[in-house]
Amino acid sequence: MPAFLSAAAVLLACSILSARVKTPGTPSEWWKKAVFYEIYVRSFQDMEGGGTGDLAGIISRLDYLQDLGVDAIWLTPCFPSPQVDFGYDISDFRAIDPLYGTLRDFDRLVRECRRRGIRVVLDLVLNHTSDQHPWFKASRASRRSPKRDWYIWRDGKGEADPPSNWCSLFGGSAWTFDHATGQYYYHYFYQQQPDLNWRNPAVRREMVDTMRWWGRRGVAGFRLDAVDNLLEDPALRDNPVLPGKNAFGDPNMETRHNYKLKENHGILRQLRQVADQDGLVLVGETYTTSIDELQSYYGTNGRKGLHLPTGYMLAMEKTLTADICRRHIAEMETLRGWPVWTLGNHDLPRAVTRYGDGVHHDAIAKVLGALVLTLRGTPILYYGEELGMGNNDPRRKEDVRDSLGALGWPNAKRRDGARTPMQWDAGPAAGFTHGTPWLPVPADAGLRNVEVERKDPGSVLNFYRRLIALRRESPALREGGYQDLNPADPHLLTFARTHGDERVLVAINLSAETRKLTVAAPALAPAASRAKVRLATAGDPEGPGLPETLEPYGVVVAAFPQPERGKLVPGPTQYEDARRIAGILGGCPPSPSAPSACPSW
Numbered sequence: 184m185p186a187f188l189s190a191a192a193v194l195l196a197c198s199i200l201s202a203r204v205k206t207p208g209t210p211s212e213w214w215k216k217a218v219f220y221e222i223y224v225r226s227f228q229d230m231e232g233g234g235t236g237d238l239a240g241i242i243s244r245l246d247y248l249q250d251l252g253v254d255a256i257w258l259t260p261c262f263p264s265p266q267v268d269f270g271y272d273i274s275d276f277r278a279i280d281p282l283y284g285t286l287r288d289f290d291r292l293v294r295e296c297r298r299r300g301i302r303v304v305l306d307l308v309l310n311h312t313s314d315q316h317p318w319f320k321a322s323r324a325s326r327r328s329p330k331r332d333w334y335i336w337r338d339g340k341g342e343a344d345p346p347s348n349w350c351s352l353f354g355g356s357a358w359t360f361d362h363a364t365g366q367y368y369y370h371y372f373y374q375q376q377p378d379l380n381w382r383n384p385a386v387r388r389e390m391v392d393t394m395r396w397w398g399r400r401g402v403a404g405f406r407l408d409a410v411d412n413l414l415e416d417p418a419l420r421d422n423p424v425l426p427g428k429n430a431f432g433d434p435n436m437e438t439r440h441n442y443k444l445k446e447n448h449g450i451l452r453q454l455r456q457v458a459d460q461d462g463l464v465l466v467g468e469t470y471t472t473s474i475d476e477l478q479s480y481y482g483t484n485g486r487k488g489l490h491l492p493t494g495y496m497l498a499m500e501k502t503l504t505a506d507i508c509r510r511h512i513a514e515m516e517t518l519r520g521w522p523v524w525t526l527g528n529h530d531l532p533r534a535v536t537r538y539g540d541g542v543h544h545d546a547i548a549k550v551l552g553a554l555v556l557t558l559r560g561t562p563i564l565y566y567g568e569e570l571g572m573g574n575n576d577p578r579r580k581e582d583v584r585d586s587l588g589a590l591g592w593p594n595a596k597r598r599d600g601a602r603t604p605m606q607w608d609a610g611p612a613a614g615f616t617h618g619t620p621w622l623p624v625p626a627d628a629g630l631r632n633v634e635v636e637r638k639d640p641g642s643v644l645n646f647y648r649r650l651i652a653l654r655r656e657s658p659a660l661r662e663g664g665y666q667d668l669n670p671a672d673p674h675l676l677t678f679a680r681t682h683g684d685e686r687v688l689v690a691i692n693l694s695a696e697t698r699k700l701t702v703a704a705p706a707l708a709p710a711a712s713r714a715k716v717r718l719a720t721a722g723d724p725e726g727p728g729l730p731e732t733l734e735p736y737g738v739v740v741a742a743f744p745q746p747e748r749g750k751l752v753p754g755p756t757q758y759e760d761a762r763r764i765a766g767i768l769g770g771c772p773p774s775p776s777a778p779s780a781c782p783s784w
């Protein structure tokens with residue numbers, strides 16, 4: 184039977200009764216109860232046979248998403264684009280790229296999603312356009328063009344000397360000289376992605392209108408891309424240079440004057456007003472280094488900012504130990520705003536590989552799912568995580584599709600590895616396409632795919648499905664208070680989530696050894712012996728009570744009867760400073776004034 188031990192227990196005894204229970208939000212705040220799922224559109228399902236995913240393909244897989252329990256899908260950009268950055272270089276904000284279908288397909292997608300209770304969130308690139316966008320073509324045509332001021336054009340400091348020393352995140356100067364008009368234009372990303380001038384009210388109006396236009400088409404909101412780049416220092420002051428060079432051979436520098444300007448928040452607050460008027464939700468691409476910084480994206484001085492800023496602070500940790508997780512959770516519990524939990528996206532190497540040990544692949548995939556799906560907040564899953572899809576870097580240079588990967592080959596293969604085709608079945612191209620997939624299908628697709636995993640009760644997929652279903656019916660898991668049940672345990676993260684009379688215990692073994700499951704609260708022992716396991720990676724146990732041990736990277740989720748009132752004393756909670764270990768790929772220079780928070784691809 185269970186071991187409910189620890190002498191220090193009384194002090195650590197978990198004040199379940201006093202665990203904070205946050206209010207669930209107004210009925211329209213559907214996003215607080217939702218599980219979001221990012222679809223990298225190029226890679227999900229191809230119906231046309233061209234080797235890239237499309238909207239019709241997504242429609243054909245909606246039953247799968249419904250069955251998984253997904254409430255909202257975030258689609259990576261599917262607007263017309265030259266695809267230099269696979270859609271993040273938009274040439275028309277109000278249409279669909281023929282590669283992916285038509286507006287009619289999009290409308291059908293929204294309708295079909297609605298039938299299944301799934302909402303559609305679009306990825307809106309506010310910061311820049313493609314250089315093939317008619318606005319930029321008009322802008323570069325002449326210095327007197329009415330669109331000139333829609334982008335950032337400046338004279339150089341001198342001959343062959345750009346207006347500032349700012350570097351592009353994607354290598355080289357952030358300024359490109361345009362011979363026709365004799366000026367430089369600014370681009371934080373590729374030179375084919377000129378930055379819009381957000382100080383120009385016409386640009387703001389156009390983007391707001393674009394949001395509203397899609398809102399009328401039925402989208403539920405937007406994931407706002409690169410919001411930390413919207414504004415730059417109008418005086419174009421040089422950034423302070425730091426020692427050393429980055430992966431592109433550019434000098435390291437503190438991005439003080441062209442990244443995370445405080446004024447960006449003013450724009451986000453304006454966009455929030457629009458979103459609130461139109462009932463849209465705003466998810467933000469925001470990499471933060473502290474809880475205070477994350478807090479700032481939710482708004483200040485009573486003015487609201489983003490609904491769901493994705494701080495990625497947990498995802499930036501190089502390892503996930505029980506202590507590291509505890510620290511992040513404790514910090515998130517102090518947030519005045521609704522937390523987002525996510526470990527992966529289309530820019531980061533897949534989480535199961537980053538946190539993998541080469542041995543316990545599936546178990547670690549389940550641990551990662553357990554982390555994001557059992558905490559208070561909104562989880563965002565990245566397609567294929569529910570299968571345990573790992574990172575699959577291209578093996579041959581000719582297979583590399585991400586230009587960044589080609590630049591970095593063979594040392595920094597960059598983002599292709601996280602964007603490989605969704606693995607549907609054991610057939611050719613994993614059921615993703617009848618043609619040749621745009622990225623190679625990983626070698627494990629024959630065994631790791633939806634069809635195979637669906638039939639295996641112990642699969643990663645079935646673990647995700649069951650956990651999402653549990654979460655759906657459990658206010659405690661979605662929005663309940665959090666209480667650490669064994670703060671001193673170096674290996675197991677064991678906590679309770681409580682809401683009203685409902686209490687759920689979650690224990691996650693973050694180590695590669697079998698460990699004792701201990702709850703440092705003797706007063707809980709009687710209740711724990713009556714706990715009912717709802718989900719366990721070791722299989723469903725017989726009878727009541729918690730297992731005594733958890734296998735390597737094991738997870739157990741149990742319904743836990745309330746203890747008799749008055750038996751518990753409040754215990755300490757840990758609020759340590761969060762510390763972010765930046766730069767998974769090592770390209771992010773540290774900055775003395777503010778720790779660097781550049782995304783790590």
Ligand code: GLC
Pocket residue numbers: 268271272308372408409468529530782
């Ligand atoms: C965002 C996207 C990334 C893209 C970049 C430039 O960070 O997530 O994929 O390359 O913006 O648009």
